[in-house]
Amino acid sequence: GESVGLHLPTLSVQEGDNSIINCAYSNSASDYFIWYKQESGKGPQFIIDIRSNMDKRQGQRVTVLLNKTVKHLSLQIAATQPGDSAVYFCAENDNTDKLIFGTGTRLQVFP
């Protein structure tokens, strides 16, 4: 199967809390990683990316952490909002022209 996987299929958080979505990858040759958000009925939406020469990158309310030693990627969402409810995918590029996606984590935000 594909090399990218996720630890938790579903994550439930309370509105206002921080969310952490994890992803493991197995291909040590991968050097580019992306997080996508997919809402029901829509295509995946780019959130943030990171290259293997970095271990942290911040966006608006989101932070991606990359640990190449253990081949682990995480997405942190600060002050989670109801609009953040979606399925989140990590994806990796192993220096070819294709992006390999994980199976996804469903984030549920409750009031």
Add this chain to the structure above:
Amino acid sequence: DSGVTQTPKHLITATGQRVTLRCSPRSGDLSVYWYQQSLDQGLQFLIQYYNGEERAKGNILERFSAQQFPDLHSELNLSSLELGDSALYFCASSARGGHSPLHFGNGTRLTVT
């Protein structure tokens, strides 16, 4: 809005038939990718084109084929359709290829009855 346009949005057809899905990439993007997403599954890479030429191939069935035209739009052809081909088919485009973000359309939902 990602700028990637896919048509049609929905397609219902019978087993054994052939369909064509169409994708217009974002303005200026040379790479087009096709992915398949079955119910509650991740995205499976099918094929990629760059400026009209096939660049990478994934788990694409022999019954499926694609091409990218000189105006950079792409078509995915699915033939001898089976029930298991029912899925969402996404097109994505990027400026340079694998090391730049892919921007996805909203997909074509194919239902084979």
